Amino acid sequence: MKSIRKFDYYVLLEKITPLIAVIFALLVGAIVIKLIGEDPIFVYKTLFSNAIGNRDGWGNVLFRATPLIFTGLAVAFAFRCGLFNIGGEGQVYIGTFLATWVGFTFTNLPAFILIPLCILTAAAGGALWAAIPGILKAKKGVHEVIVTIMMNWIAASLTFFLVLKFKAPPTEAMEAAGVKQMIPHTREIAEAARLPRLYTILKTLNIDFPSYNQVNVSFFIAIAAAVLVYYILWKTNLGYEIRAVGYNPLAAEYGGISVGKNIILAMMISGALAGLVGTNEVMGFKYRWRQELFTNLGFNGIAVALLGKNHPLGVVLAAILFGILNYGGAIVNIYTEGRIPRELIMVLQAVIVIFVVISDEVVKRLIKQRRKVV
Amino acid sequence: MPEIALEMKNIIKRFPLVVANDKVNFKVYKGEIHALVGENGAGKSTLMSILYGLYQADSGQIFVNEKKVKIANPNVAINLKIGMVHQHFMLVPPLTITENIILGMEPIKSKLFVDIEKASNRVKEIAETLNFKIEPNTKIENISVGIQQRVEIIKVLYRGAEILVMDEPTAVLTPQEVEELFEILRELKKEGKTIIFITHKLNEVKALSDRITVMRGGKVVGVKNTEDTNQEEIANMMVGRKVLLEVDKKEHKFGKTVLKVNKLNALNSKKLPALKEISFEIREGEILGIAGVEGNGQTELVEVITGLRPASGGKILLYDKDITNYSPRSIREDKIAHIPEDRRKRGIILEFTVAENLILGNHYRSPFSKGLNLNFTAINKHANNLIKNFDIRPSDKENLLKSLSGGNQQKVIVARELYGEPKLLIAAQPTRGLDVGSIEFVHRQILKERDKGKAILLISADLEEILSLSDRIAVIYEGKIVKILDPKKTDEKELGLLMTGSTANKKLLKVK
Numbered sequence: 094m095k096s097i098r099k100f101d102y103y104v105l106l107e108k109i110t111p112l113i114a115v116i117f118a119l120l121v122g123a124i125v126i127k128l129i130g131e132d133p134i135f136v137y138k139t140l141f142s143n144a145i146g147n148r149d150g151w152g153n154v155l156f157r158a159t160p161l162i163f164t165g166l167a168v169a170f171a172f173r174c175g176l177f178n179i180g181g182e183g184q185v186y187i188g189t190f191l192a193t194w195v196g197f198t199f200t201n202l203p204a205f206i207l208i209p210l211c212i213l214t215a216a217a218g219g220a221l222w223a224a225i226p227g228i229l230k231a232k233k234g235v236h237e238v239i240v241t242i243m244m245n246w247i248a249a250s251l252t253f254f255l256v257l258k259f260k261a262p263p264t265e266a267m268e269a270a271g272v273k274q275m276i277p278h279t280r281e282i283a284e285a286a287r288l289p290r291l292y293t294i295l296k297t298l299n300i301d302f303p304s305y306n307q308v309n310v311s312f313f314i315a316i317a318a319a320v321l322v323y324y325i326l327w328k329t330n331l332g333y334e335i336r337a338v339g340y341n342p343l344a345a346e347y348g349g350i351s352v353g354k355n356i357i358l359a360m361m362i363s364g365a366l367a368g369l370v371g372t373n374e375v376m377g378f379k380y381r382w383r384q385e386l387f388t389n390l391g392f393n394g395i396a397v398a399l400l401g402k403n404h405p406l407g408v409v410l411a412a413i414l415f416g417i418l419n420y421g422g423a424i425v426n427i428y429t430e431g432r433i434p435r436e437l438i439m440v441l442q443a444v445i446v447i448f449v450v451i452s453d454e455v456v457k458r459l460i461k462q463r464r465k466v467v
Numbered sequence: 468m469p470e471i472a473l474e475m476k477n478i479i480k481r482f483p484l485v486v487a488n489d490k491v492n493f494k495v496y497k498g499e500i501h502a503l504v505g506e507n508g509a510g511k512s513t514l515m516s517i518l519y520g521l522y523q524a525d526s527g528q529i530f531v532n533e534k535k536v537k538i539a540n541p542n543v544a545i546n547l548k549i550g551m552v553h554q555h556f557m558l559v560p561p562l563t564i565t566e567n568i569i570l571g572m573e574p575i576k577s578k579l580f581v582d583i584e585k586a587s588n589r590v591k592e593i594a595e596t597l598n599f600k601i602e603p604n605t606k607i608e609n610i611s612v613g614i615q616q617r618v619e620i621i622k623v624l625y626r627g628a629e630i631l632v633m634d635e636p637t638a639v640l641t642p643q644e645v646e647e648l649f650e651i652l653r654e655l656k657k658e659g660k661t662i663i664f665i666t667h668k669l670n671e672v673k674a675l676s677d678r679i680t681v682m683r684g685g686k687v688v689g690v691k692n693t694e695d696t697n698q699e700e701i702a703n704m705m706v707g708r709k710v711l712l713e714v715d716k717k718e719h720k721f722g723k724t725v726l727k728v729n730k731l732n733a734l735n736s737k738k739l740p741a742l743k744e745i746s747f748e749i750r751e752g753e754i755l756g757i758a759g760v761e762g763n764g765q766t767e768l769v770e771v772i773t774g775l776r777p778a779s780g781g782k783i784l785l786y787d788k789d790i791t792n793y794s795p796r797s798i799r800e801d802k803i804a805h806i807p808e809d810r811r812k813r814g815i816i817l818e819f820t821v822a823e824n825l826i827l828g829n830h831y832r833s834p835f836s837k838g839l840n841l842n843f844t845a846i847n848k849h850a851n852n853l854i855k856n857f858d859i860r861p862s863d864k865e866n867l868l869k870s871l872s873g874g875n876q877q878k879v880i881v882a883r884e885l886y887g888e889p890k891l892l893i894a895a896q897p898t899r900g901l902d903v904g905s906i907e908f909v910h911r912q913i914l915k916e917r918d919k920g921k922a923i924l925l926i927s928a929d930l931e932e933i934l935s936l937s938d939r940i941a942v943i944y945e946g947k948i949v950k951i952l953d954p955k956k957t958d959e960k961e962l963g964l965l966m967t968g969s970t971a972n973k974k975l976l977k978v979k
Binding site: 328329330331332333334336337340341343344345346347348349350351 | 773775794795796797798799800805807812813814815816817818819823827828830831835836839840841
């Protein structure tokens with residue numbers, strides 16, 4: 094058989110489909126902007142120059158990207174084991190709430206104990222919540238999609254119940270004015286449980302960075318999590334087993350791999366990653382739990398994982414892109430005095446996802462067609 | 468000179484990776500049975516797909532009845548009276564035989580209704596000319612594979628085909644059904660139909676065809692009259708080198724009992740009994756062949772021994788150690804190796820690399836793992852060794868398994884399973900779907916293990932394989948071992964009868 098080296102080109106194409114999707118999505122966005130009656134070039138220039146044209150912009154982008162890295166990794170990790178974890182939302186809730194509880198309960202612990210304890214609690218809470226669908230899937234064959242969706246609602250209700258239980262007492266100012274809490278929230282976590290903002294670190298290095306910028310150490314935890322996910326999946330025998338189960342559970346079973354055990358483990362690790370969102374949202378930002386039903390972080394994680402092709406590096410890049418769009422979109426909204434609504438960004442994100450799916454499929458078919466040697 | 472029914476001239480068909488047909492010339496005379504042979508990937512199916520309009524050739528001409536034609540799609544082919552019986556039947560199980568046959572060209576009465584009666588009569592008519600016995604109103608789901616194939620043949624004839632293309636028609640049939648099929652094809656030939664018969668089973672070529680076209684690597688390497696050639700010559704032409712068709716099996720003494728299966732019972736996936744009181748033994752240096760029509764408990768037997776399916780009763784002993792219902796991992800650790808019957812489903816992970824596939828089952832152990840981490844130095848060394856020793860192609864260990872040919876995928880499995888000196892090798896359909904060269908390779912490996920004193924359980928639907936490799940043959944029927952025979956004292960006919968539940972009676976066979 095004569096071989097023609099044309100194939101690598103398609104493999105490359107397969108790898109960069111997300112990039113193609115993003116370009117197409119931006120084109121669609123441009124059409125929408127044009128239809129609204131604005132100048133697409135001006136809008137995109139404003140969006141990108143503000144988001145990544147200066148340090149403050151970058152900080153805001155990374156702050157918004159951090160939770161998406163966690164939930165994106167969560168979805169990607171489960172997917173590698175053939176599981177569709179759409180319960181990121183619930184795992185975020187439980188992990189974050191438990192970390193908050195530890196943070197405002199064990200207030201006399203020193204930071205070097207309390208911070209790791211809070212981080213571990215966040216992970217453990219997510220893992221625990223995800224273990225339930227994992228066990229049901231492994232032992233009873235119940236589909237994880239159904240269970241994780243239901244667990245989301247249970248988590249939302251449970252945390253709502255708990256936040257009322259641990260509601261912060263009204264402050265003196267509120268008492269004087271006779272106001273009650275609008276959105277229920279807990280007490281603040283101890284100073285020793287808080288993650289430093291990035292500017293405190295950059296200040297010691299004499300790098301100029303605005304002190305109001307919310308990006309914090311949690312971003313580094315997210316990067317570390319991405320590296321860890323890569324390491325587990327491709328360098329350990331646990332990762333080998335998880336991927337084997339994901340690709341071909343029958344062959345895994347044949348190779349002496351326990352399918353059930355790996356499903357449970359993969360769900361727990363996935364849940365732990367989602368739970369770590371608490372490090373950014375509470376330990377690094379709000380310092381307390383506020384009841385806001387469904388922040389959509391868990392669901393956006395699905396889009397991030399899809400765009401990142403379920404690879405940790407891809408997830409980080411996709412999360413940063415979503416961070417850019419989110420922050421840049423908010424700025425554009427202000428610059429155009431609301432004529433470009435923030436919802437445009439949601440449209441863009443949705444279009445990206447649609448194009449990723451389409452271009453993936455198109456390239457797959459192209460390759461299949463080329464490879465067809467009957 | 469006989470009339471030419473079909474001629475394909477200088478057909479070229481390129482795919483990006485290969486030239487599937489490279490200036491192929493193919494000529495078939497009217498009323499002959501023409502065998503088109505070649506290994507997998509030789510270009511036979513591509514050529515026939517071009518003839519049937521499923522592909523367009525990049526260049527070349529097609530002549531049907533000496534008239535130049537252009538076949539843009541299968542409808543054109545059907546109008547030219549070309550019919551194709553695919554290897555995998557294209558039938559709708561809940562519909563009746565007649566309904567399947569008329570599908571797409573239903574006779575109409577009163578402008579609105581399907582004239583089933585007329586169709587049924589026509590179907591019966593065709594069947595009778597071929598001495599078929601079929602009941603046109605039976606549903607496809609209730610008839611055997613052999614009958615389904617007849618339905619496919621009638622379907623093609625119903626559409627008026629004069630040239631019939633049969634794509635590996637015997638792959639799914641029992642020996643008796645194969646014989647019946649040959650009778651039918653000879654009958655069709657008598658009626659003046661032209662038959663193109665794609666196969667890589669050489670004994671069938673010899674038994675049936677008038678002329679043979681051999682393809683290799685996209686080219687026609689020879690055209691022979693069947694009577695002027697022999698199996699060795701065709702095999703050599705197909706592979707491009709000398710092949711040993713007969714397996715070279717030395718006589719030797721058997722050692723201790725390795726595997727003892729005692730009154731084993733198990734359920735199938737539908738919770739019905741699949742194995743009923745199965746007992747047998749395999750000794751060191753012995754190959755026990757299990758012959759049987761598929762679905763008679765072979766799959767379950769292998770799964771129970773390898774721990775993939777629980778036994779509901781009985782015992783499995785490996786060197787006197789009871790391993791009944793052990794986990795697949797501990798059974799592997801006890802050195803039972805397993806070449807699974809469906810390699811894509813069980814044996815390999817298509818999205819894993821060659822190197823990753825070569826450690827499946829041993830991945831968690833030294834030297835491939837150190838603690839929690841994979842040891843890539845050992846994994847890569849292992850892969851390079853096995854790729855070299857088993858001639859796995861292409862030889863890059865980083866290739867994904869899905870990019871390898873079926874034969875090379877099977878080599879990966881064989882290499883992996885023979886690593887670590889197993890005590891018992893279970894080989895289920897080890898050569899299914901492989902080409903002559905790969906079959907020869909797998910057979911040699913199995914015999915090598917036998918000569919090293921390993922016990923081997925061989926399960927195969929290919930009776931020739933069972934007969935030539937086994938030291939003893941156990942026939943399985945409906946979950947029971949019906950008989951254990953000496954391969955030297957039996958033949959395909961007797962096995963075929965035992966496999967289908969009839970008690971073998973050689974005298975009866977001779978009378979027939």
